[in-house]
Amino acid sequence: EALEAAGLLADDFQIRINDRNVLSGLLETIGLVGDEHSDKRLGALRAMDKLERLGEAGVRALLGPGRKDMSGDFAEGANLSDRDIDRVMAFMAATAPTNAETCARLANVIGGTAAGAKGVETLAEIASQLKKLGVGDSRAKVDLSVIRGLEYYTGPVFEAELVREIKEDGRPVRFGSIASGGRYDGLVERFKGVEVPAVGVSVGVSRLLAILEVLERGGSRGEGPVVVLALESDQMADYQLMAAELRGAGVRAEVYVGGSGMKAQMKYADKRAAPLVVIVGGDERARGEVTIKDMRLGAELAKKIEDNVEWREGQKAQASVPRHKLVEEVKRTLARG
The missing domain is CATH 3.30.930.10 (Bira Bifunctional Protein; Domain 2)
Incomplete structure (x- = not known):
């Protein structure tokens, strides 16, 4: 049964x-x-x-x-x-x-x-x-x-x-x-x-x-965790700290583990049904910011893109905020649905 x-x-x-x-x-x-x-x-x-x-x-x-x-x-x-x-x-x-x-x-x-x-x-x-x-x-x-x-x-x-x-x-x-x-x-x-x-x-x-x-009987995968991309191996401690801050605020989160490039990490996040990814590379770090990409909105916009102008519009699916506002912005974006 x-x-x-x-x-x-x-x-x-x-x-x-x-x-x-x-x-x-x-x-x-x-x-x-x-x-x-x-x-x-x-x-x-x-x-x-x-x-x-x-x-x-x-x-x-x-x-x-x-x-x-x-x-x-x-x-x-x-x-x-x-x-x-x-x-x-x-x-x-x-x-x-x-x-x-x-x-x-x-x-x-x-x-x-x-x-x-x-x-x-x-x-x-x-x-x-x-x-x-x-x-x-x-x-x-x-x-x-x-x-x-x-x-x-x-x-x-x-x-x-x-x-x-x-x-x-x-x-x-x-x-x-x-x-x-x-x-x-x-x-x-x-x-x-x-x-x-x-x-x-x-x-x-x-x-x-x-x-x-x-058997295609699994139904909807449901929403996975927020994935923090690991773009710089020497910054893993900071990535883990971001994930810990999110989990401490009640947000499911994990850090990508591995040495793959950004494209492969984004594919992983998509496979995990991640609603958002957190991106912090050298540029973001220099500015003291984090970039949050809404995977749900990005997927919807991608279906409608027909030219380069619309592709630029698609960048609305991601936003950069000061590092200290990471949790606040993630929770706000998740609530937007």
Whole structure:
């Protein structure tokens, strides 16, 4: 419901569900229970969590001795035996077309362990409750490749993944998980000494916004911050001071960070939907002034410019004022709308 309220459609994404008790049942069958196996156990879980990104061969390598990543660095593996690696891969391949089938397969594979039986029962109950809410197997799927590498999870774990194919500049773009979480009954107790059952989920806001923008469902960008251009690298402290003065007066403001020229900085400000930019170069500094350019008015005037005279008229979109009047003039210009 939250993702749909944000702008996604029901068929844009799928909720993928697993349970750490199911994983505990698997770990028991391959002998990775107990504190003495904690490092190897965590390594195996992290390897399994990378199936979607690395594929079967990559996960097999991480379950075994390890592999080199794209940078050339070697990632140490969990060092499982070939027999146990085969068991893990067979477990991950047990996902069936329907949730009922997947739970039935799991019961046959790990139902003989207490943890495995509990996990299968939980998954079956979740699937049943979701179906009663009108959320079928195509929208919420029991998927054994969902691991969630953090060891504090104690029960159901889940991820929301974009399933709609998205293309940008004619090429497919893969966004992956846009939300994830699970149950962690022991986490609060670690810090507070009180047993508190808990479930949490986090949403990848930046990733979600990028998806909505590509799908053209983001609506208006809204107004961004005032951008102070950084035209002279040795004056950065003064630029930061201007931004701080504006923020202190309740105006959102930031300083351009980088070594680009004015044209690139103006493009950045436009991309940030900045209503105004503050310009202080050598000339302004010599006069003790700042130039404030109204990006909104400038854009409107630019649409109407047909000759050089009108271009000069367009300079009305910017004005220079004494440095000490920066905040006053910015607030006045913003209020003008």
